Amino acid sequence: MRPVVYLHVGAAKSGTTFLQNVLWHNRERLRSHGVLYPGDDDAAHVRAAFDLRETFFRGASDPLVPGAWPDLVSRARAWPGTTLISQELFAPALRPHVARALDDLGFADVHVIFTVRDMARQIPAHWQEDIKNRFTTSFADFTAALRRPDRNTVKVARLFWGLQDPIDVLGRWAENLPPENVHLVTLPRPSAPRDLLWKRFCRVVGVPPESCDLAAPFANPSLGLPETQILRRLNASLDEATVDWHFYNDEIKHHLAQDVLGRRTGSPRIQLPAEDHAWAAEQAAETIHRLREAGYDIVGDLEELRPSPPGDDAGRHPDDPDWAGIADAADDTIGALLRRIADSEAELAGLPAGIGTRKADQIELLHADAKLLRERIDRLCEDTVPLVKRAARTLSERHPMAARLRETYWRLQSGPRDSVPAAEETNTR
Incomplete structure (x- = not known):
């Protein structure tokens, strides 16, 4: 046969x-x-x-x-x-x-x-x-x-x-x-x-x-509504010239989206x-x-x-921001990425001299880029929930990379159903 x-x-x-x-x-x-x-x-x-x-x-x-x-x-x-x-x-x-x-x-x-x-x-x-x-x-x-x-x-x-x-x-x-x-x-x-x-x-x-x-x-669960909303705005703030595909794939898609945001429970589904x-x-x-x-x-x-008829629990439109959910998801986002930074810094500190230069250079680039972003974030912190405000202000002093996440908060103030150009990708996974 x-x-x-x-x-x-x-x-x-x-x-x-x-x-x-x-x-x-x-x-x-x-x-x-x-x-x-x-x-x-x-x-x-x-x-x-x-x-x-x-x-x-x-x-x-x-x-x-x-x-x-x-x-x-x-x-x-x-x-x-x-x-x-x-x-x-x-x-x-x-x-x-x-x-x-x-x-x-x-x-x-x-x-x-x-x-x-x-x-x-x-x-x-x-x-x-x-x-x-x-x-x-x-x-x-x-x-x-x-x-x-x-x-x-x-x-x-x-x-x-x-x-x-x-x-x-x-x-x-x-x-x-x-x-x-x-x-x-x-x-x-x-x-x-x-x-x-x-x-x-x-x-x-x-x-x-x-x-x-x-x-x-x-399983490969879909993100909830607030998790997707914050990730979409984070995407808009990331410069492809600075954050290449390999970094995005490892740190944003797999670590942040799947390992952190994807494991959150209780969020409304899309x-x-x-x-x-x-x-x-x-x-x-x-x-x-x-x-x-x-x-x-x-x-x-x-x-x-054949789709089931829409029920009475249709929920909000996916483009209408769930502000409370976004703030809660952002708290987890900042905490997870700061822990990721701390782990990376500890790993670099334990390497022999001359090893890990590429990672160190990447961190320096992020530090430089974060300087301007951090200035914008301060205005947003005054309007967000107290816990997030205190954590973002304190931790960003020690870890400038967090400023990129706080930039996401700032972009959330742009209003409901904002439309931004689609990013260029060749495929999805």
């Missing part, structure tokens, strides 16, 4: 991180069932997607990306059973890249998997994920771009539909595959059992659901405004109709793609 390769190509924010962490932490158990989840680390599939698509984040590079896709292909070729490759950044691949992927995998029976959920949940989730990737687009501008007839001419809309639209994505990835080799897995409603998505995924790849441990993997629900429902109806006509293998229920 020919070997089988399953390509799980998206969609982003549809349970992909959960599934990928289950697969990574259970790769030895999967091998015992004849399934290979290849790669030497959990970022191998990310690099392979970038390599296949010949792209990366603008202004940045990764020396491990070139050759990452052929590496996975060679491992799949050497494996006698089933190989599973999973990464949502495969979704935007252009037709020439898809053709290359299918040609490289010509030794196997190729199947494509796409996990998808309803737009009423997906739009807010994708918007906050863009904010985590340095975008500054307001929610109103974001949804307006999605609804434009020429949506592919607007970057944020082009990225969204290229990652999220099952008709568009499968139109490229499934064009030369038999319909039975294309599997669309719908995301269960929020009230469904936690393991239902995993069971549906296992049904596609032929793995007993109970063979893997679901306890170890971590919801699709009621005025956008009718349009989202129309999009869902058209998508459901076209997916049924396509004849793909549907695992789940296409009706789960």
Whole structure:
């Protein structure tokens, strides 16, 4: 029998991180069932997607990306059973890249998997994920771009539909595959059992659901409303010439956004405004109709793609600042970054002479940039909550890098639903 390769190509924010962490932490158990989840680390599939698509984040590079896709292909070729490759950044691949992927995998029976959920949940989730990737687009501008007839001419809309639209994505990835080799897995409603998505995924790849441990993997929760609002304004204050992609990725996206703000509880979630629900429902109806006509293998229920009617708890518009929540989130933000500075300074102090110069130079650049920012912050501190005021004023005297965070407070005074130009990025993760 020919070997089988399953390509799980998206969609982003549809349970992909959960599934990928289950697969990574259970790769030895999967091998015992004849399934290979290849790669030497959990970022191998990310690099392979970038390599296949010949792209990366603008202004940045990764020396491990070139050759990452052929590496996975060679491992799949050497494996006698089933190989599973999973990464949502495969979704935007252009037709020439898809053709290359299918040609490289010509030794196997190729199947494509796409996990998808309803737009009423997906739009807010994708918007906050863009904010985590340095975008500054307001929610109103974001949804307006999605609804434009020429949506592919607007970057944020082009990225969204290229990652999220099952008709568009499968139109490229499934064009030369038999319909039975294309599997669309719908995301269960929020009230469904936690393991239902995993069971549906296992049904596609032929793995007993109970063979893997679901306890170890971590979730990838969306940011709450105030956390997203403060991060968006922080993005607007960061100069790309000073804060490059690698620094932003490590310190802002992963440390601040995911490790600090992403772990806060009790914040109101971002919801699709009621005025956008009718349009989202129309999009869902058209998508459901076209997916049924396509004849793909549907695992789940296409009706789960139809947004639930908006309830009475719609909450505030995502662009209307939640001032109390923002102040509370900012307190955690300042504290976390100051602890990060203290840890870095302690690390530098413990290094032998002559080592760590690059980090020291970066800190000096931040100090110089913070001088002007700190002058602006003093006015804001008089209007904020007492605890934040005292902490910001005292700690910034010792750690000038905190001034950059206090600049965020100042920008919060700009008023509700402010619109700022979108940052330039080549992709989202």
